[in-house]
Amino acid sequence: MYLRWALRSLSSRTRFFGRRPESFLMEARVGTLLSGYASSSISKALGFRESLFWGSRGLHDIRYQIDQERNTLAEEPLDPFSxxxxxxxxxxxxxxxxxxxxxxxxxxxxxxxxxxxxxxxxxxxxxxxxxxxxxxxxLPHSVVDGxxxxxxxxxxxxxxxxxxxxxxxxxxxxxxxxxxxxxxxxxxxxxxxxxxxxxxxxxxxxxxxxxxxxxxxxxxxxxxxxxxxxxxxxxxxxxxxxxxxxxxxxxxxxxxxxxxxxxxxxxxxxxxxxxxxxxxxxxxxxxxxxxxxxxxxxxxxxxxxxxxxxxTSVSLGKGSLSDIRHGIVTAPILFAIEEFPQLRELVERGFDNPNDVDAALDYLGKSRGIxxxxxxxxxxxxxxxxxxxxxxxxxxxxxxxxxxxxxxxxxxxxxxxx
Amino acid sequence: MYLRWALRSLSSRTRFFGRRPESFLMEARVGTLLSGYASSSISKALGFRESLFWGSRGLHDIRYQIDQERNTLAEEPLDPFSxxxxxxxxxxxxxxxxxxxxxxxxxxxxxxxxxxxxxxxxxxxxxxxxxxxxxxxxLPHSVVDGxxxxxxxxxxxxxxxxxxxxxxxxxxxxxxxxxxxxxxxxxxxxxxxxxxxxxxxxxxxxxxxxxxxxxxxxxxxxxxxxxxxxxxxxxxxxxxxxxxxxxxxxxxxxxxxxxxxxxxxxxxxxxxxxxxxxxxxxxxxxxxxxxxxxxxxxxxxxxxxxxxxxxTSVSLGKGSLSDIRHGIVTAPILFAIEEFPQLRELVERGFDNPNDVDAALDYLGKSRGIxxxxxxxxxxxxxxxxxxxxxxxxxxxxxxxxxxxxxxxxxxxxxxxx
Incomplete structure (x- = not known):
């Protein structure tokens, strides 16, 4: 799978640099273009088929490069961003x-x-x-043509x-x-x-x-x-x-x-x-x-x-508290109100008073709001x-x-x- | 011309009130719909032809109404807004x-x-x-069809x-x-x-x-x-x-x-x-x-x-002077600079100083800027x-x-x- 993936990544890069796959394969042995990123999913979408590559010149060099990449990829979990x-x-x-x-x-x-x-x-x-x-x-009714x-x-x-x-x-x-x-x-x-x-x-x-x-x-x-x-x-x-x-x-x-x-x-x-x-x-x-x-x-x-x-911690009050300090009421407080109806009064006052913020945090801590x-x-x-x-x-x-x-x-x- | 215009106005209004021209003509003798506005240009565009009206019942009433309108219109100059x-x-x-x-x-x-x-x-x-x-x-190649x-x-x-x-x-x-x-x-x-x-x-x-x-x-x-x-x-x-x-x-x-x-x-x-x-x-x-x-x-x-x-007057300084007071330089000042290059220095200072505004107005008054x-x-x-x-x-x-x-x-x- 990684082989196919890496080949697709390769073909996509070729397209992005505006060169034809043939000319790219001539240079592929340098291998520099395969370094840097693990993979890319754009290749097939860009219209290349890996069949273009099989049996072409320079394949050995690409395989070598891919073997090296495979080792790196195998150690890493799937990273959506990369x-x-x-x-x-x-x-x-x-x-x-x-x-x-x-x-x-x-x-x-x-x-x-x-x-x-x-x-x-x-x-x-x-x-x-x-x-x-x-x-x-x-697509269900797509026509594969020229x-x-x-x-x-x-x-x-x-x-x-x-x-x-x-x-x-x-x-x-x-x-x-x-x-x-x-x-x-x-x-x-x-x-x-x-x-x-x-x-x-x-x-x-x-x-x-x-x-x-x-x-x-x-x-x-x-x-x-x-x-x-x-x-x-x-x-x-x-x-x-x-x-x-x-x-x-x-x-x-x-x-x-x-x-x-x-x-x-x-x-x-x-x-x-x-x-x-x-x-x-x-x-x-x-x-x-x-x-x-x-x-x-x-x-x-x-x-x-x-x-x-x-x-970043699990303790209450370690966040920026920017919502509640701006009077913005979010889900944790809304859930807490269901357990402590007296919190509602504080919410309605709008949290202009810092003491109200502290009191609300107390209720929240005792509740299952988070x-x-x-x-x-x-x-x-x-x-x-x-x-x-x-x-x-x-x-x-x-x-x-x-x-x-x-x-x-x-x-x-x-x-x-x- | 006014006759045709008014008829079109009439037909357009019909369309807007969602009624067919025939039903409108039945009521046209009341003439109320023709009062209020002088005319409207939307009628022909809305797809009505005045031929629909000729020979229809109630035409006499409409003609009478239009004669009255014509008198009003003839006295008024063309008003784009109306x-x-x-x-x-x-x-x-x-x-x-x-x-x-x-x-x-x-x-x-x-x-x-x-x-x-x-x-x-x-x-x-x-x-x-x-x-x-x-x-x-x-249109040059439009096709007149159904x-x-x-x-x-x-x-x-x-x-x-x-x-x-x-x-x-x-x-x-x-x-x-x-x-x-x-x-x-x-x-x-x-x-x-x-x-x-x-x-x-x-x-x-x-x-x-x-x-x-x-x-x-x-x-x-x-x-x-x-x-x-x-x-x-x-x-x-x-x-x-x-x-x-x-x-x-x-x-x-x-x-x-x-x-x-x-x-x-x-x-x-x-x-x-x-x-x-x-x-x-x-x-x-x-x-x-x-x-x-x-x-x-x-x-x-x-x-x-x-x-x-x-x-509203022709005298300088009677306007709001809001542009120049905000430091915004407009055409009159730019023309004045061509006659009085010393005005350029005031412009470059940005009119933060009210005295500079007064001085600029002096130059502008002596120039052909306006x-x-x-x-x-x-x-x-x-x-x-x-x-x-x-x-x-x-x-x-x-x-x-x-x-x-x-x-x-x-x-x-x-x-x-x-």
Whole structure:
């Protein structure tokens, strides 16, 4: 399996450097191109077949290289991020180049966030590229004709474009969510925009949104345009729901989950669906892609809410407590209210008073709030796994590996400590 | 001509109230539906032919009503706004209903601007609806078949949608342009967002932008999506150019005009082009629509710059002087620098000192700055007129009237005093 995987990785790199496989094989003995990354899943999608390579010159050299790689891979567990590392870095570079080159004034604002992404993990693009590979199966009524080899290539670059657009929308929403009112800045609540200025943050976000729209339009798929435009609307709705709520809404788990879908899960679920739609998948498969993204997103946010209380340790109060200090009520507190109704009064007061925060933490510590939130996250993670398992069977090893990586991501989301 | 116009107006209203022309004619003798507005240009576009009416019952009553209308119309000069008044109010109501119903929290923010539009003149939608009528001529290779009557109807509603989208983008940009940095709020520079809060202004703008994207996607025309996405990018670029400039750029007329195109003229020019594209017009006609919008937009902004100095009177210093007090250098000052190079030094200092503003006004008063700005605006207005005159000839009276209204708008833009 690793042999085939590595060969695909090889072919993908050839395509990215704009060279024909034949010319690449002449140089392959140097072996340098195979170093660096473990593997990449884009190869088959880019339209190459490993049959091109068997019996070609230089094969011995490649086999030697692969044997060495196999040793490395065998020691490592499956890493979803490294499977798409090549493409992630292409996408990251394109995003950065775009921001820096076009509007230098916005570079400092927008690039800051993209840099953060490069240093950390690019969660959303990783999910989307893996989803693209996981759905890379023959379509029910597809016709294998002369354009068979070029078509998947074009499809993959359109799916990469979805990953870029998703990241642009995500960063734009981060920039805009952090815009502060005068009152907040006076209270000294810090944010990045406190440093870079509200105005620049708004413009940088608008710039990214307009770029996302232009890129979306270039895909010439009106269903996908509509889907991602709706996501932007959801992000706004979610933020609005969080900004100002009635005391009734503040204590409602239903309201909280709806807001969480809008703010976090809508982007990843609808862009997963867009990946499936671009591939021409059926409504059923597109819905499974959506369900995976939705449940992964919800699980991610529920764990985020736990970590805001516990941080990297399991002890309460070790997190940043930034939600509750901003008066934002999340799942752990909502579960705790069910055990300690007297907590409700504190929630309704809005946590302007630090003593109320301490009192709420006391109740939370005595309750099963944290545990039940983790259980809910696990439930959503399970549903995400089920969506992947419900995809049409494929015996293709790349597809199977990509699906395993998507399943692995659900475990990582649940067990992460930062 | 007025007879035909009024009949078309009549038929359009019938369609809007969802009634068949026959049933309308039964009631027409009451004549109430013909009161209120002078005329409407949407009728022919909505697919009705006046031949439907000749020889029908109730014609005498309609003729009587029209004779009365003709008297009123003959006394009045052509009013571009009243030509499309029916459609404008439909568009305005749809926009307001959309904002209010969907996200109540944003209603106060976004509706404020739409209310302003209703009380004042809806400049952009008026231009776009008149452009739609002005280009409502047979296409070179169109086929007149069974769907002839329904097709123009659908086209007109798609063009109305462009007018709505344009207004949404415009209001969103107003909301975001007014977001202030903490420093600015501290200096006491007022804006609407000072009252409503930066955060709400950002969200309301984002909401309108996302709605504009969803509406755009529903048009299923990727060229139009791309065109208007580029406009959003231009609005951001224009604002960024204004925010921070080198002293060289601050004194450059070229830089100023480029910024003005991005901030003001791009939206109206590209949406005019979108109107032509939706109608399936040739590249030449689409470019003339674009040229009209571009030159009208530039003329509009140049006069705006003059009015910032003169206000409703012709005397200098009677305007709000808000540009120069914010350190924004516009055409009158740039022309004045050519006569008084010593003014350049004041411009480069950024007008933080009120004495510098007074000194600059002195120089401007001694110069031909105001006059030359008006002349440049007139030049652009003339170019806009030429673009209309260059459109393919049509002997259709509605088309001719709409084109005259577009020419009339260029005069109004030049001669306006507020």
């Amino acid at each position: 499977l798409v590392a090549d493409e992630l870095s292409i996408i990251a570079n394109r995003l950065r180049a775009m921001v820096v080159a076009e509007v230098p004034k916005l570079a400092s604002a927008a690039e800051y966030f993209f840099k953060m992404g490069i240093e950390g993990k690019r969660f959303r693009p990783t999910v989307l590229l893996l989803m693209a590979s996981a759905l890379d199966m023959p 354009v068979f080899h070029s078509l998947p290539n074009e499809l993959r670059s359109r799916q990469q474009c979805i990953a870029e657009i998703t990241e642009m929308i995500h960063v734009a929403s981060l920039l805009h969510d952090d815009v502060l009112d005068d009152a907040e800045t006076r209270r000294g609540v810090g944010s990045l925009n406190f440093v870079m200025g509200n105005k620049l943050a708004v413009l940088a976000g608008d710039f990214l949104l307009s770029r996302a729209c232009v890129a979306l339009a270039s895909l010439k798929n009106t269903e996908v345009v509509s889907l991602l435009a709706t996501v932007v609307e959801h992000l706004v709705t979610g933020e609005t729901m969080q900004m100002s709520t009635t005391s009734e809404q503040r204590c409602s788990m239903e309201y909280y989950l709806q807001k969480t879908y809008y703010k976090t899960a809508s982007l990843i679920s609808n862009s997963c669906k867009a990946i499936a739609l671009l591939a021409g998948q059926t409504a059923e498969v597109s819905m499974l892609a959506y369900e995976y993204g939705r449940n992964l997103g919800l699980a991610f946010q529920l764990i985020d809410d736990v970590l805001d209380f516990t941080g 545990q039940r939130t983790k259980e809910l996250a696990q439930e959503h993670a399970n549903r995400a796994v089920k969506a992947i398992e419900a995809l049409p069977y494929s015996d293709d090893e790349d597809i199977q590996m990509s699906r395993r990586a998507l399943v692995d991501l659900t475990h990582r989301v649940i067990t992460r400590t930062k | 030509l499309v008044a029916d459609e404008l109010s439909i568009i305005a109501n749809r926009l307001r209903a959309m904002v209010v119903a969907e996200v109540p929290k944003l209603a106060s923010a976004a509706e404020y601007f739409f209310k302003m539009g209703i009380e004042g003149k809806r400049f952009r939608p008026t231009v776009l609806l008149l452009m739609a009528s002005a280009l409502d001529m047979p 769907v002839f009557h329904s097709l123009p109807n659908e086209l007109r509603s798609r063009q109305q949608c462009i007018a709505e989208i344009t207004e949404m983008i415009h209001v969103a940009s107003l909301l975001h342009d007014d977001v202030l940095d903490d420093a600015e709020t501290r200096r006491g520079v007022g804006s609407l967002n000072f009252v409503m809060g930066n955060k709400l202004a950002v969200l309301a703008g984002d909401f309108l932008l996302s709605r504009a994207c969803v509406a755009l996607a529903s048009l299923k025309n990727t060229e139009v999506v791309s065109l208007l996405a580029t406009v959003v990018e231009h609005l951001v670029t224009g604002e960024t150019m204004q925010m921070s400039t080198t002293s060289e750029q601050r004194c450059s007329m070229e830089y100023y005009l480029q910024k003005t195109y991005y901030k003001t003229a791009s939206l109206i020019s590209n949406s005019c082009k979108a109107i032509a594209l939706l109608a399936g017009q040739t590249a030449e006609v689409s470019m003339l629509a674009y040229e009209y919008g571009r030159n009208l937009g530039l003329a509009f902004q140049l006069i705006d710059d003059v009015l910032d100095f003169t206000g 006059q030359r700005t008006k002349e440049l605006a007139q030049e652009h207005a003339n170019r806009a007129v030429k673009a209309i005159e260059a459109l393919p000839y049509s002997d259709d009276e509605d088309i001719q009237m709409s084109r005259r209204a577009l020419v009339d708008l260029t005069h109004r833009v030049i001669t306006r005093t507020k």
